[in-house]
Amino acid sequence: MQATDAIRQLPSSYIREILQAAIAPDCLSLAGGLPNESLFPFEVLSRTFSAIGANIHEHTSLFQYGLTQGYPPLVDLLKTRYQLPGSHDILITTGSQQGIDLVARGYLAKGDGIALETPSYLGAIQAFSLTEAHLQGVTQQADGPDLQRLEDLFKTAKCKLFYAVPDFHNPTGCCWSRSVREQVAALCVRYNILFIEDAPYRELRFSGESLPMVASFCPEHAIVLRSFSKTTLPGLRLASLTGPKDLLLPLMRAKQAIDLHSNLPSQYILLHVLSDSHYSAHVQNLCEAYAMRCNTLCEALDTRLAEFGNYERVQGGMFLWFKLRYLEATAVARRSLEQGVAVVPSPVFYHHHQGVEQALRLNFSHLGVETLALAVERLARALGKI
Amino acid sequence: MQATDAIRQLPSSYIREILQAAIAPDCLSLAGGLPNESLFPFEVLSRTFSAIGANIHEHTSLFQYGLTQGYPPLVDLLKTRYQLPGSHDILITTGSQQGIDLVARGYLAKGDGIALETPSYLGAIQAFSLTEAHLQGVTQQADGPDLQRLEDLFKTAKCKLFYAVPDFHNPTGCCWSRSVREQVAALCVRYNILFIEDAPYRELRFSGESLPMVASFCPEHAIVLRSFSKTTLPGLRLASLTGPKDLLLPLMRAKQAIDLHSNLPSQYILLHVLSDSHYSAHVQNLCEAYAMRCNTLCEALDTRLAEFGNYERVQGGMFLWFKLRYLEATAVARRSLEQGVAVVPSPVFYHHHQGVEQALRLNFSHLGVETLALAVERLARALGKI
Secondary structure: OOOHHHHHHOOOHHHHHHHHHHOOOEEOOOOOOOHHHHHHHHHHHHHHHHHHHHHHHHHHHHHHHOOOOOOOHHHHHHHHHOOOOOOEEEEEEHHHHHHHHHHHHOOOOOOOOOEEEEEOOHHHHHHHHOOOOOEEEEEOOOOOOOOHHHHHHHHOOEEEEEEOOOOOOOOOOOOOHEEEEEEEEHHHHHHOOEEEOOOOOOEEOOOOOOOOOOOOHHHEEEEEEEEEEEEOHHHHHOOEEEEEEEHHHHHHHHHHHHOOOHHHHHHHHHHHHHHHHOOOHHHHHHHHHHHHHHHHHHHHHHOOOOOOOEOOOOOOOOEEEEOOOOOHHHHHHHHHHHHOOOEEEEHHHHOOOOOOOOOEEEOOOOOOOHHHHHHHHHHHOOOOOO | OOOOOOOOOOOOOHHHHHHHHHHOOOOOOOOOOOOOOHHHHHHHHHHHHHHHHHHHHHHHHHHHOOOOOOOOOHHHHHHHHOOOOOOOEEEEEHHHHHHHHHHHHHHHHOEEEEEEEEOOOOOHHHHHHHHOEEEEEEEEEEEEEEEHHHHHHHHHHOOOEEEEEEOOOOOOOOOOHHHHHHHHHHHHHHHHEEEEEEEEOOOOOOOOOOOOOHHHHHHHHHEEEEEEEOOOOHHHHOOOEEHHHHHHHHHHHHHHHOOOOOOHHHHHHHHHHHOOOHHHHHHHHHHHHHHHHHHHHHHHHHHHHOOOEEOOOOEEEEEEEEEOOOOHHHHHHHHHHHHEEEEEHHHOOOOOOOOOOOOOEEOOOOOOOHHHHHHHHHHHHHHHHH
């Protein structure tokens, strides 16, 4: 029995190999997009688990079937926090990955066009590929996507959606300027394109000024995905999807056929983490810790790797994009594994194999400050040997 | 922006209306497939939550990203418990609903044929419909599907899969005989059909002899879905999918693009519930309680509704299938809501509108013994008024 074409043609599993190798106890990983465990909000977590344990019967409804939209008190909190207008609604999803999948299944039939930045988030490439949509790349520039190319695509191609990560892009760390945000929104309105704003890193800004979401300039043409994996706890697998009610309704119906609803005890735990009086301080603490790690990584790259490539400084997120001057990224990644450090080579972030910039995605959120420098040391050794 | 055809053509949302109406505080619901909350395994739940709360740092990894296949200690426990041979593997899914969706996406492209019993589980009809597969019905008889029709389908139609619920079928409560199990397995092997054995109610047998799974007669041609929602806790949204490794691999790849992995704290909690020394006693207790409720419902139907229809006794599960003698099921369901009792009318369990048997699905697991009789009282009042 053969699987469907869509699954057999899923993009390379090379990143799985890397992540598998990165589990080895002596391997330092700059590869994943993992938050740092030592910064988890342990105090409120501990308190919430203990409170459920002590009064289990009061929490019975958390263990029964629930509503597809989400746990009502969490839905209410987020509606308020996101200041959703009455025309908009929210859906709690099993991680942002499911949010992307829902959008893909809701709005993309085989052959439909979707624009996305190149490079782009691998998980989005995979989810969109599963629908056998036609993925169309828009090159990323220093302040966002190439607007001329974007308009050409919107104009000429059978393009329904534009998926993007405007804040601290994965993998490049790029943050769109305000002007680009406004112009992209205007193009989406003009050509009736649905903008999918994936914002998992938005709250992780550690310098510069926070910019409005693109969706704020085209609220009737946008669906926003917010993740709780980067600021809170990835293991809970929870995220939200917001947008105009009529755009969300088909996704709610699809979710019912896909997993009925997301895990309830975790929605309750998330509610308590988000409404804890220390939550703002927790996020600020994360930002400060990641700023420090980012600086450490930059210093180590400047000291040890300047001859091999360069990168743009970032104002937030979890990644640096180290552009290689001479070397081929996949070869570097393989050689690095031999030296005990994992990185992700740029080709995995391209849905086609044209115009691939040779670069490494380097994560700075997961390792400790001391090990970051050691990881770069190993990377330098690997580069020196090629 | 219009949603895809597949989503716009999703089967009727009437069951959602019923479930919505059934939430009203004065409505007694025989409609859902909910386990009885008073029988949840509270003691081990309470203990597990308290233990996590008391030692939160020891449980850090539950809150980080995890493996797509599942939480390794849970994977190991289930492999042992299900006595999986080395050729087979397991995948933890976000409820059995996701298991069905994964199978659908993994093996059904638009226009591919899938056989399923008529009537059939609504969630399966929805998940298979989303792939735009060609759903082909096989009438259910007293001891399982019509084998002649099944073989004709396998022989002549472009049929890849057969999806069925052999133990205490939803909605009919039917349990396949041993002979039918063997013959279906033989047909799947002969015609190279993948058998999808959905077994959420299998452990809820309260009388008669347990029969081997169909998959045990065709292990290389079967994927088995087991749910933890009926015997354990639906709110955790966890289930397992087992089968030959080469059949599961595409589904694991798909799951990575669909939700990365299932919730980790819940997998840990499930592990502790399943490995608790009281687990067998818990399931036995459930079976006894449901047997009692089933008897109560049967007695009430015999006393109050015999003139309106009839039903087959069941040996397990959560449902009775009350066949109406004269009346139309949807009209009865609507009228019943007005009398404060919710039931599901048979048409929602048919993927087409031909050959629909007029019947009501009556759940006996969720209400208490006293309220079951009252619910039938209201149902009798509704029927009397039509």
